[in-house]
Amino acid sequence: MKLERYYSEIYKRxxxxxxxxxxxxxxxxxxxxxxxxxxxxxAILGWxxxxxxxxxxxxxKSLLGSFKSAHFGRLQKAVSELLKSERKIFLFSGKKDAxxxxxxxxxxxxxxxxxxxxxxxxxVQNVVAAPPLPWTNNFFVLASSDLDAEIPQENFPPALLAAxxxxxxxxxxxxxxxxxxxxxxxxxxxxxxxxxxxxxLRPKIPEEKYDDFVLACLDAGVAVNPEYNxxxxxxxxxxxxxxxxxxxxxx
Numbered sequence: 001m002k003l004e005r006y007y008s009e010i011y012k013r014x015x016x017x018x019x020x021x022x023x024x025x026x027x028x029x030x031x032x033x034x035x036x037x038x039x040x041x042x043a044i045l046g047w048x049x050x051x052x053x054x055x056x057x058x059x060x061k062s063l064l065g066s067f068k069s070a071h072f073g074r075l076q077k078a079v080s081e082l083l084k085s086e087r088k089i090f091l092f093s094g095k096k097d098a099x100x101x102x103x104x105x106x107x108x109x110x111x112x113x114x115x116x117x118x119x120x121x122x123x124v125q126n127v128v129a130a131p132p133l134p135w136t137n138n139f140f141v142l143a144s145s146d147l148d149a150e151i152p153q154e155n156f157p158p159a160l161l162a163a164x165x166x167x168x169x170x171x172x173x174x175x176x177x178x179x180x181x182x183x184x185x186x187x188x189x190x191x192x193x194x195x196x197x198x199x200x201l202r203p204k205i206p207e208e209k210y211d212d213f214v215l216a217c218l219d220a221g222v223a224v225n226p227e228y229n230x231x232x233x234x235x236x237x238x239x240x241x242x243x244x245x246x247x248x249x250x251x
Contacts, residue, residue: 006226020047023235036232042132049051055163066155078168087143090153104127116198131164189247220245
């Protein structure tokens with residue numbers, strides 16, 4: 001299902017989304033949706049991530065231009081800590097461009113980063129990561145262990161770099177805090193429809209039935225990823241009862 005239709009279907013049922021907190025979306029019609037889409041993973045730390053406070057603080061200093069600042073170095077340090085290896089970073093507004101650059105550096109050892117999947121990224125030469133910032137879909141970091149690499153990159157405002165660094169440190173903390181025990185408690189409902197690996201949910205449902213399933217989930221107060229080939233995400237920290245109506249769906 002295309003995103004445009006997906007958002008239209010939410011609006012048709014519940015009106016505009018007026019507030020977001022944790023893994024929940026609050027709507028004009030006073031209905032709370034449990035968010036399993038989480039902006040394709042950008043909101044995996046919750047919609048009210050602490051990174052937004054950092055963004056506001058730096059933005060208040062009018063650091064919104066494309067000039068250089070210390071926040072680039074802080075982001076590079078945060079990414080190095082996340083990947084447990086010293087890295088040189090390059091910034092891009094598109095994932096395809098970031099991956100293309102990674103493959104040019106080393107086609108044999110390049111990968112997109114996916115948290116909670118058990119991969120040791122310290123052994124991967126070039127890693128493309130999307131910081132968990134739910135309010136930007138056009139910011140990607142290429143982290144290379146080739147510290148002498150030189151490739152063209154794009155410039156971004158220091159306020160965004162500061163927020164991205166904060167989000168990476170929050171992710172490092174979440175990787176230590178969130179465990180399998182926090183994910184499997186929803187299996188009674190979710191594994192009826194998905195194969196689960198850690199917090200990631202891949203549809204079991206035939207592709208031709210998936211759009212109808214997405215709409216049925218919306219009717220049950222649950223927002224799953226509308227795109228069949230992209231994962232939904234376990235609603236960390238939510239009460240199991242929020243999925244009760246979803247469990248009654250027949251597909």
